Amino acid sequence: MSTSTNRPADALRADDRTDAPKKSGGGAVGALSNWVDERTGAGGAAKFLMKKVFPDHWSFMLGEIAMYSMIVVLITGTFLTFWFVPSMGHTVYDGSYVPMQGVPMSEAFKSTIDISMDVRGGLLIRQMHHWGALIFIVAIMLHMFRVFFTGAFRKPREINWVIGLLLFLLAMIEGFAGYSLPDDLLSGTGLRAAQGFILTIPVIGTYISYGLFGGGFPGEAIIPRLFTVHVLLLPAILVGLFTAHILLVMVHKHTQYPGPGRTEKNVVGFPLMPVYTAKAGGFFFIVFGIIALISGLVSMNPIWLYGPYEPTQVTAGSQPDWYMAFADGALRLLPGFLEFTLLGHTFSFNIFIGSILLIPLMWTAMGIYPFLERWVTGDTEEHHLLDRPRNAPTRTAIGMAFITFYFVLMFAAGNDLMAIKLHLSINDITNFFRIMVFVGPVIAFWVTKRICLSLQRRDRDLVLHGRESGRIVRTAEGRFFEAHEPIDEFKRWPLVSFTAHRPIEIGPATDENGVRRKAARKDKLRAKLSNFYFSDRIEPVTPAELAAEHHEAHGIEAELEQAAIAGAKEPTFGHFRGAGAAQEVGANNAFNNRETSDTH
Numbered sequence: 001m002s003t004s005t006n007r008p009a010d011a012l013r014a015d016d017r018t019d020a021p022k023k024s025g026g027g028a029v030g031a032l033s034n035w036v037d038e039r040t041g042a043g044g045a046a047k048f049l050m051k052k053v054f055p056d057h058w059s060f061m062l063g064e065i066a067m068y069s070m071i072v073v074l075i076t077g078t079f080l081t082f083w084f085v086p087s088m089g090h091t092v093y094d095g096s097y098v099p100m101q102g103v104p105m106s107e108a109f110k111s112t113i114d115i116s117m118d119v120r121g122g123l124l125i126r127q128m129h130h131w132g133a134l135i136f137i138v139a140i141m142l143h144m145f146r147v148f149f150t151g152a153f154r155k156p157r158e159i160n161w162v163i164g165l166l167l168f169l170l171a172m173i174e175g176f177a178g179y180s181l182p183d184d185l186l187s188g189t190g191l192r193a194a195q196g197f198i199l200t201i202p203v204i205g206t207y208i209s210y211g212l213f214g215g216g217f218p219g220e221a222i223i224p225r226l227f228t229v230h231v232l233l234l235p236a237i238l239v240g241l242f243t244a245h246i247l248l249v250m251v252h253k254h255t256q257y258p259g260p261g262r263t264e265k266n267v268v269g270f271p272l273m274p275v276y277t278a279k280a281g282g283f284f285f286i287v288f289g290i291i292a293l294i295s296g297l298v299s300m301n302p303i304w305l306y307g308p309y310e311p312t313q314v315t316a317g318s319q320p321d322w323y324m325a326f327a328d329g330a331l332r333l334l335p336g337f338l339e340f341t342l343l344g345h346t347f348s349f350n351i352f353i354g355s356i357l358l359i360p361l362m363w364t365a366m367g368i369y370p371f372l373e374r375w376v377t378g379d380t381e382e383h384h385l386l387d388r389p390r391n392a393p394t395r396t397a398i399g400m401a402f403i404t405f406y407f408v409l410m411f412a413a414g415n416d417l418m419a420i421k422l423h424l425s426i427n428d429i430t431n432f433f434r435i436m437v438f439v440g441p442v443i444a445f446w447v448t449k450r451i452c453l454s455l456q457r458r459d460r461d462l463v464l465h466g467r468e469s470g471r472i473v474r475t476a477e478g479r480f481f482e483a484h485e486p487i488d489e490f491k492r493w494p495l496v497s498f499t500a501h502r503p504i505e506i507g508p509a510t511d512e513n514g515v516r517r518k519a520a521r522k523d524k525l526r527a528k529l530s531n532f533y534f535s536d537r538i539e540p541v542t543p544a545e546l547a548a549e550h551h552e553a554h555g556i557e558a559e560l561e562q563a564a565i566a567g568a569k570e571p572t573f574g575h576f577r578g579a580g581a582a583q584e585v586g587a588n589n590a591f592n593n594r595e596t597s598d599t600h
Contacts, residue, residue, distance in 0.1 A: 054276050055256035055269035059146045064280065066139035068287040069132045070242070074235065076129040077178075083119055085111035086227030088183065088220040097304055105183075105308035108223050112182040113304055127295035133175050135291060137323050140168045148399050150386035152255045153370040154379070160248045162367050167241050169363055170234055172323050177230040179301075179321060183223055186301075188309025189318050192217060197355035200348040218311060257386050258497045260490050264384045317417055322410065329412030330354030333434050376529045377501050390459070391498040393452035394533045400448040401441035408437045449536065456538035459495045462487060463541045464549045496540045504530040 037043035054060075087107040093100045095110070097117045115122040144164055147153055153161035176194075180187045195217045198209045214221030253267050262268050270276045306315060320328050331354035338350035373395065374380070389396040412433040419426035466484035474480050506520075506527040 049250070050271065050273040052250060052253075052272045053267045053269045054254050054272065055267055057257060059150075060254075061283065062139055062143040062146055064283060065287055066136055066143055067242070068284045069136040069139060069291065070238070071284070072132040072288055072291055073129060073136055074239075076125045076132060077231070077235075079125050080115060080122075080129060081231060083111060083115050083122065084108070084181070084227075086181065086224045088218075088223045100304060100307075103308065106223070108181060108183040109303070109308045112184075116304065124292070124295055127300050128291055129178075130300045131295045131298075132291050133171075133178065134321070134323075135287075137168075137171050137175060140164070140171055141323075144168060145399070145403075148369075149389040149392075149396055150255070150257075151383065151392060151395070152386055154383040155374065156252055156382055157248070157255075158370045158374075160245055160252070161370055163241050163245050163248070165363055165367055167238065167245065169359070170238055170241070174230060174234045174238065175321060176324060177226045177234065180226055181223060181230060182301075182303050183309050184303035185306040185309050185313060186303070186315045186318055188218070188311075189315050190320060191222065191309075192311070192314075197351060200352040201356055202347060202352070218309070253384060255384055255386050258388075258494045260493045262385060264382065267384075317420075319413060319417070325413040326406050326409035327355055327358055329409035329415075329433070330358050332415055333409070333412050333430065333437060373533075376504075376526060376533055378504065379501070385497075387498065388494065390452040390455040391500075393449045393456070393536065396452050397445040397449040401445040404440045404444035405437065408433060408440050412437070453536060453538060460538060460541055463492055463495050463546065496546075498540055500537050500539050501530075501534045502537075503527070503534045 033043070037046075085107045089107045090104060091107050091110055093103050093105055093110050093113065095101070095114055095118055097113055100113060112126075115126055117123070147161065147164065176190070180191050195209055195213065198212070199205045201208060209217075212222065212225070213219045214225075254269070256262055256267055256269070259268070270279075319325065331351060334350040334354050336350055338353070339346065339348045341347070387395075412430070415426055415429045415433065418424065418429050466486040469483045469485045471483040472480055473483050504527050506523045
């Protein structure tokens with residue numbers, strides 16, 4: 001039985017609030033945000049960015065290191081421009097560094113010495129600028145490796161892959177330009193070599209050289225022009241490409257590694273505010289601190305030991321920075337017969353191929369690879385989950401072959417120093433690298449692919465049979481085996497959630513009328529490449545296979561348990577039990593228990 005209170009109709013709205021709602025807090029910051037939002041409509045975009053989710057994995061920090069080191073380079077570079085004089089005008093040094101007093105030099109070299117010796121904190125900032133640039137290029141390279149080996153370049157991120165390659169290439173050019181600005185003997189030697197490389201370009205090489213240097217080498221125009229390129233042009237392009245790169249990451253959403261709850265349509269991680277922003281801010285100061293620590297402890301490019309550049313002098317044992325060493329190594333390995341005379345003109349392809357042509361060829365090959373793989377696989381789906389490198393063995397092997405090719409060329413750039421320090425013949429070292437530049441990538445490809453396939457087999461075995469438990473079981477026949485335990489679903493998920501592509505099968509070369517199809521040759525090439533990619537593959541474990549394996553395993557365990565129970569009822573003699581028994585060998589078994597007993 002229930003009771004109700006009768007209320008007149010007018011009293012139904014007696015509890016309604018008629019006062020104006022109170023304004024939300026936020027103070028001056030909130031008022032300023034509202035003012036900006038009312039005039040620009042930026043509130044929606046800000047809310048979108050603040051709620052953007054980013055996954056958490058250590059390999060994603062490589063891109064962050066590149067971004068933070070670039071910020072360090074921009075900050076320190078701005079500081080250096082306050083005192084650097086980009087001029088090749090002649091002067092005589094009269095500063096505080098005594099060994100250089102009275103030495104004629106360019107104003108660029110003198111201003112660099114002044115920054116290092118007389119400006120408070122100038123040497124540290126200059127060191128941080130140089131070390132930050134090197135770490136920037138290293139981080140970009142490692143980030144590109146991560147993107148390639150995990151397949152993060154696939155649709156819809158092909159454009160971002162190309163942008164990353166352009167950032168890498170421009171960072172190398174920017175580093176070379178900045179390295180040449182002090183006009184010391186070492187950087188001048190590098191500029192002289194670059195001018196010689198340009199001259200080897202057929203037909204137009206001399207025109208390009210005269211245009212860049214403003215006449216013959218060295219001239220007085222190259223340092224001011226390099227300064228403009230280094231300080232204005234390339235940084236603007238780098239910042240623009242970097243901004244486009246980040247915007248595309250926001251649009252496409254960040255990739256993530258496979259795992260439970262992670263699909264192609266979601267991102268599992270932390271929002272930009274406040275978690276990710278706090279972590280990113282802390283990580284920036286860690287990168288900044290490490291660069292400052294290295295710069296304070298390890299000297300880099302001590303130009304006061306080299307002296308100013310003189311065209312009549314060359315630095316003995318000079319080597320380019322590591323990121324340009326591969327081109328120098330290719331230059332040293334190319335045979336001399338590639339230089340020849342034709343129609344009264346000398347063609348120096350032994351220099352042109354390694355120093356000029358190699359870089360655009362390598363970057364073009366890397367740029368078209370995502371489109372080539374997409375054409376070979378026929379995969380037009382969007383991918384936001386990353387591949388484990390072992391699950392794409394051919395791609396991983398191609399990447400390792402390329403890395404081997406790169407490092408063989410890089411080490412070849414030091415063949416002269418190896419010959420001097422190791423007391424070996426420079427001809428033997430050069431011939432060794434000439435062989436390894438072809439054989440090394442092939443070996444790396446084969447070994448890497450075999451390792452990836454072996455790891456896939458291990459993963460398949462782990463899913464089907466479980467992990468090793470450390471318990472040894474002995475059967476009635478005297479055989480021993482280790483008992484396995486099934487892995488949990490969280491560990492199993494990354495091991496089975498991948499797609500194993502099959503080689504493409506082409507149709508007949510002619511149609512029903514016996515006419516050759518137009519795309520027959522193209523399809524045949526695609527089929528060959530597909531067979532090269534996917535002929536060796538390990539299929540992921542299917543649910544049916546897993547269920548069948550577990551059913552069989554449970555049956556075996558039941559038989560062993562019954563045998564163990566039956567054997568336990570029979571008398572035990574030493575380490576032998578009754579027929580049909582299965583014994584678990586542990587710490588307290590007849591093999592380990594060697595104490596004698598007085599009882600009979």
